[in-house]
Amino acid sequence: MNEKKSKLAILSLGLGILSCCVLPIVFLIDHVIHKTWLEHVTPIFIGDLLYFSVFFVAPLMGISAFILGLLNLIKIKTEIKYGKKIAIAGMLTGLVSIVTYVVFLFFVQNAREAARRSNCFGNLKQISMAIRMYSMEYKDMFPDKDNAAGFEMLRSGGYLECTKMYTCPSTKNKSSRDVDALTDETVSYLYASGLNESSDHDIGIACDKPGNHKNYGNIIFVDGHGKGFSAKDWINSCNNPKLIELYRKEEQMKGK
Numbered sequence: 001m002n003e004k005k006s007k008l009a010i011l012s013l014g015l016g017i018l019s020c021c022v023l024p025i026v027f028l029i030d031h032v033i034h035k036t037w038l039e040h041v042t043p044i045f046i047g048d049l050l051y052f053s054v055f056f057v058a059p060l061m062g063i064s065a066f067i068l069g070l071l072n073l074i075k076i077k078t079e080i081k082y083g084k085k086i087a088i089a090g091m092l093t094g095l096v097s098i099v100t101y102v103v104f105l106f107f108v109q110n111a112r113e114a115a116r117r118s119n120c121f122g123n124l125k126q127i128s129m130a131i132r133m134y135s136m137e138y139k140d141m142f143p144d145k146d147n148a149a150g151f152e153m154l155r156s157g158g159y160l161e162c163t164k165m166y167t168c169p170s171t172k173n174k175s176s177r178d179v180d181a182l183t184d185e186t187v188s189y190l191y192a193s194g195l196n197e198s199s200d201h202d203i204g205i206a207c208d209k210p211g212n213h214k215n216y217g218n219i220i221f222v223d224g225h226g227k228g229f230s231a232k233d234w235i236n237s238c239n240n241p242k243l244i245e246l247y248r249k250e251e252q253m254k255g256k
Contacts, residue, residue, distance in 0.1 A: 146193050147184060167187070
C-alpha cells in the first residue's frame with residue numbers, strides 16, 4: 001500500500017511538471033504557425049486544439065497534481081523514502097501551474113486581443129488607402145457597391161489584392177489566397193457605398209462587423225483617418241445612417 005502511495009506521489013509530481021510545460025510549448029507552436037507559411041495551410045481546428053490545451057487540459061493537470069500530492073502528503077507514511085518530499089513537490093508544481101494559468105487568463109489573453117484589435121485597425125487602414133487609390137482613377141468616386149461587393153471592386157481592380165486584409169484577426173473565418181471573388185462569408189468588414197472625396201470627412205465608410213470584438217469596433221472615415229471605439233453602441237460614432245443600417249442588418253442575421 002505504501003509503495004502504491006509513493007507511486008501516486010511521483011505521478012503528482014510528473015503531472016505538475018508536465019502542466020507547467022504545456023504553456024510555453026503551446027505558445028512556441030502558435031508562434032511558429034503564425035509567423036511562417038504554415039499559417040496558410042494549418043486547419044482552423046489546430047488553433048482551437050492548442051487553446052483547448054492551454055485553457056482546459058493544462059489547468060486540469062495542475063489541479064490533479066495538487067490534489068494527488070495533498071492526498072499523498074496526508075496519508076503517506078514517514079518510512080517511505082522521499083515519499084513526502086515527492087508529494088510536496090507535486091503539490092507545489094501543480095499549484096505553480098494553476099497560478100500561472102490564472103495570470104495568463106486575466107492578462108495575456110487581454111494583451112492578445114489588444115494586438116488583434118491593432119492588426120484589425122491596420123487592415124481597415126489598408127482598405128482606406130485602396131479606396132483612395134480607386135477614387136483617383138474614378139473621378140473622386142468610391143466603389144458603388146456595399147459590403148463584400150464593394151471590397152471585391154478593390155481586389156479585382158488591383159488596389160488591394162491580399163484577401164487577408166479583408167479578414168479581422170479576431171474572427172475565425174479565413175480568407176483563401178486564391179479566390180474567384182470576395183464574399184460576405186470571407187470578409188469581416190462592412191462598407192457603405194454612395195460617398196466620394198467631397199463627402200463630409202467625419203462620415204464613416206467602413207467598419208468592423210458585429211461580433212469581431214466585444215464592445216469595441218474600428219471605423220475608417222472619408223478622409224482616410226480611422227479610430228477604434230470602446231462602447232456597446234460604438235457603431236453610432238460613424239455618423240453614417242447607411243453604415244449603421246448595414247450594421248443592424250448584420251446583427252439581425254447573426255441573431256444578436
